[in-house]
Amino acid sequence: MRQPAGFVDPQNPTAVCKLHKSLYGLKQAPRQWFQKLTSFLQTQGFTFSRSDPSLLILNTDQTQLYILIYVDDFLVTGNNAAAIQRLLQQQKTQFALKQLGNVSLFLGIQVIQSKTGLFLSQQHYATKILHDAGFKDCKPAPTPVTPSSKAQLTVIPPFSDPSLYQRLAGSLQYLSITRPDIAYATNRICQHMQNPTEQDFNALKRLLRYINGTLSYGLPITIGNLDLHSYSDADWASDASDRKSISGFCTFLGPNLISWTVKKQPTVAKSSTEAEYRSLSVAASEVLWLRRLARELHLPQPSPTTTIHCDNTSAIAIAKNLVFHARTKHIEID
Structure with missing residues (x-):
């Protein structure tokens, strides 16, 4: 000092x-x-x-x-x-x-109250991001990401202003608090914050254009039942650079989306079944935490387990089978 x-x-x-x-x-x-x-x-x-x-x-x-x-x-x-x-x-x-x-604005999240419930929006914050990036009057895009193309063998030049890329990527992370529709695109953008390239910045611009056309989007919270149910999915070996899979899951309390995650798996999965099962494991851990929190909030869950929906037949079969063998020991741990 x-x-x-x-x-x-x-x-x-x-x-x-x-x-x-x-x-x-x-x-x-x-x-x-x-x-x-x-x-x-x-x-x-x-x-x-x-x-x-x-x-x-x-x-x-x-x-x-x-x-x-x-x-x-x-x-x-x-x-x-x-x-x-x-x-x-x-x-x-x-x-x-x-x-x-009564709450109307909390940490930059606008809370709009109505007879049917609440609506959480970050429209002001999204507008500020577009203004700071110079995209306030850009042409809207219909989707947050473009269809994935094959890995390019040519050397892509680095982006000239990494600090701008990092600042915008961090802002988009906070915007995804009420915008689950941009969670996947934001996750992809934030994976290249250390050394962004021109291609990475083009992906960020695509997301900004999508946000400009969906400023009114937000998270509705309506009156309904209080049963938890969750959905899980995985994109096997989706990253062409390291062949790691992407896990994604979301959890609903009745009709309301309350928790969601898009994250790259820490290790390489050798099969789509393994990737899906790891995603199921992470979703189950999240559901256990939400059940404990719901119990403290006096929202008891009458059913012994929450339904977790999965679209992989092999992963479901392994989840139902209590007999594991050597090739599924790692799955047994999950």
């Missing part, structure tokens, strides 16, 4: 100030703030969720309150409006609290 300008002691030029409390911007400041906030909430009867460390739950005889924390922004909900108001009034004695009423 060093003293800021104007605070240096001429007699002790190497001395620094001792901090009596953490300052905003220091490495330990976020941890200290989180500890102070959660310590106060724990004195009010809240406990940490076992599934999500940023979720605190108050569960009494007739009252359930939930607080979801992201740094210094948090959502409060529950079944007792009076208890929520009492909690916020108590927090005002400890913190400089600004109450914004």
